[in-house]
Amino acid sequence: MTSPIKLATCTYQEFTPDMGTPVRTTAGRPRFALPYPMTAHARLITPSWDLVRAGLPQDAYEFQYRRALNETGLEQIQAELLRIAGAYDLDSPLVLLCFDKLNQLPARDAWCHRTHFGKWYAEQTGVDVPELGALPKQAPAQGGLF
Template identity: 40%
Template sequence: MLTLFTNRYQAFRPSQGVPVRITLGAPRFKLPYPLTCAVRELAPRREYFSKSLPEFTAAYRADLDQLGATWIAQRLRQIAEEQGDHRLVLLCFEDLSDPAQWCHRRIFASWWKDVTGDGVRELGPLGSPYEQGTLL
C-alpha cells in the first residue's frame, strides 16, 4: 500500500507521514524533523525554471512519462517499506497559500492522478488556483 501527499518543507509535520525530498537541492534552513529520504528523479531540471508555467508543465510531465509510473511507484514503495509507513509526503519549497505560486509537486500530483487514478492530496494551505482544481 502507498499513500502519497504533498507539502512544503516548512509546513510538514512528522505526524503526516514520511518526508521525501523531491527537489534538486536540500533546504538550507534547519528543519525540525529529519529528512533522510529523497527521490531526486522527481525534481524538475534546472533549465525548466526559466520557462512559463505551460512550458514547465509540459517538460516536467514528459520527464515523468519517461520515468514511468511503474518505476516511480517501485521507488516510492521501497521508501515506504524501509520507513515502515505507507504515507509519503513529497516535499518542495513553494508556499501554495499564495495564489501566485505554483510548483512541481502539484504538477506531479496531477500527472500521478492522470496515469494511476490515485489522488495526491496537498497537506498545506492552498491558494485559489489550486482550490479551483486547475492543477489538482
C-alpha cells in the same frame, strides 16, 4: 491502475511528522534547519536543475516536467517510492516536499512541480495526491456594486 502507496504533497516549512514520511523532491536541499529528520529523496520525480533554472511559464514547465515523468515511467517511479516507503513505514503516507508555499503566490502562479506531479500521478493511477500545505488563495468573485 491503483497505487500501492499513499502520497501527499506539502512544503518543507509546513510539514509536521504526523503527516507522514517526509520526502525531498527538490534539486537543492533546504538551506534552513528542519525541525524533523529527512533522509529520503525521490530522485525520479525531482525536476532537473536545467528545468528549475529555465524560468519557463507554467504551461511550458508542465509540458517539460511531464515529458520527464513519462520518459521515466510510472513503473519506475512507483518502484522508487515503494523502496522509500519500505525503508520507513509502509502504512505512513509519503509526503513529497518542496519549497513553494502555494498560499503566498497569486492564484494564477500557485503551482509548482509537486502540484504537477500530483495531477500526473492521479491521471496515471486514479489515486488523488492531496496537498497538505496551505492551499492557494482563490481570486475574489466579481460581484455587483450593490
